[in-house]
Amino acid sequence: MELHWGWLIVIYLFLGGLGAGAYLTSYAAGRGWLGNSPALKRAGYFMAAPIVAFGTLLLVFDLGQGLKKPWLLIGLLRNFSSVMTWGVYILALFICVGLLVAFFVWKKKEIPGVLEHVGALLAFSTCAYTGLLVAVVEAIPFWNTYVMPVLFVVSAFSTGLSITVLVSNIIDKGVHSDEYKVSKLHFYLVSIEIVLVAFIFSMANAGGAVKAASAAKAISGELALWFWLFLVVLGLVVPLLISAFAVKKLGRSAHTGHALHAAAGSGNTVALEQGQGLVNVLLLSDALVVLGGFVLRYVVIFAAVPIWNGILM
Numbered sequence: 001m002e003l004h005w006g007w008l009i010v011i012y013l014f015l016g017g018l019g020a021g022a023y024l025t026s027y028a029a030g031r032g033w034l035g036n037s038p039a040l041k042r043a044g045y046f047m048a049a050p051i052v053a054f055g056t057l058l059l060v061f062d063l064g065q066g067l068k069k070p071w072l073l074i075g076l077l078r079n080f081s082s083v084m085t086w087g088v089y090i091l092a093l094f095i096c097v098g099l100l101v102a103f104f105v106w107k108k109k110e111i112p113g114v115l116e117h118v119g120a121l122l123a124f125s126t127c128a129y130t131g132l133l134v135a136v137v138e139a140i141p142f143w144n145t146y147v148m149p150v151l152f153v154v155s156a157f158s159t160g161l162s163i164t165v166l167v168s169n170i171i172d173k174g175v176h177s178d179e180y181k182v183s184k185l186h187f188y189l190v191s192i193e194i195v196l197v198a199f200i201f202s203m204a205n206a207g208g209a210v211k212a213a214s215a216a217k218a219i220s221g222e223l224a225l226w227f228w229l230f231l232v233v234l235g236l237v238v239p240l241l242i243s244a245f246a247v248k249k250l251g252r253s254a255h256t257g258h259a260l261h262a263a264a265g266s267g268n269t270v271a272l273e274q275g276q277g278l279v280n281v282l283l284l285s286d287a288l289v290v291l292g293g294f295v296l297r298y299v300v301i302f303a304a305v306p307i308w309n310g311i312l313m
Contacts, residue, residue, distance in 0.1 A: 015055030021160015035178025049098030142214035159293035235292015
């Protein structure tokens with residue numbers, strides 16, 4: 001007998017964190033924490049609610065009765081001892097607030113401060129909920145740790161930042177933000193994520209047979225390629241090295257803003273080409289971060305070994 005949490009849950013957990021992280025990115029950009037970029041201030045707000053809404057729809061379908069008897073899901077609203085019930089309210093409120101904020105942005109009107117702040121609080125709650133949803137499952141010792149929600153929150157911030165940068169680049173046609181500030185934030189987020197992943201898997205190896213079996217499934221078992229190549233190397237190490245390089249390279253001209261602006265201001269064609277090349281590398285890094293965020297959730301969910309599989313804890 002196995003606890004079957006499949007692809008729909010993986011996609012939901014990914015989209016929930018991605019959308020909430022995108023909202024928080026635009027929230028931060030609106031306060032000047034990521035440079036002066038009108039596109040970065042808008043892109044996350046446009047994406048947040050639709051992404052989370054689609055992910056929530058997948059979660060409903062995965063509950064078993066989501067397609068056959070959707071009215072049974074109403075019972076979730078009354079069970080306040082359930083983390084799932086908390087999630088229903090958090091997700092519903094975030095989607096509603098996110099849509100309202102997106103409407104103000106679309107109409108080019110000032111977002112009411114209270115509404116924007118409440119949206120940020122709900123976005124953070126959504127990030128935490130995606131991790132808490134798995135952490136409270138006592139039947140899976142590998143998931144059942146307080147560190148799991150922290151990892152999911154950090155990953156949500158990181159992937160949300162990356163997807164917002166990628167989309168804002170399309171909106172502004174290559175001029176999205178201050179790469180120095182964005183790269184510095186990326187460096188910190190990915191560094192923390194690496195530490196948390198290492199901590200969770202090292203603790204799993206020392207936490208009993210069932211936890212160790214889950215860790216082994218990811219590290220040396222059937223998920224090893226996904227774990228080492230797509231998560232560790234492409235999703236974490238490469239973005240960390242790229243962001244570290246960008247911080248070092250742009251640190252000398254941190255007050256000049258966008259790399260292309262700095263290069264154009266120098267009047268040097270070679271410098272301009274190098275600036276464009278750096279921007280392209282950073283965008284590749286953003287794409288890898290998004291990939292890594294998805295693979296992280298895939299590995300965590302599919303590495304799960306339940307306590308009833310015959311392995312002694």
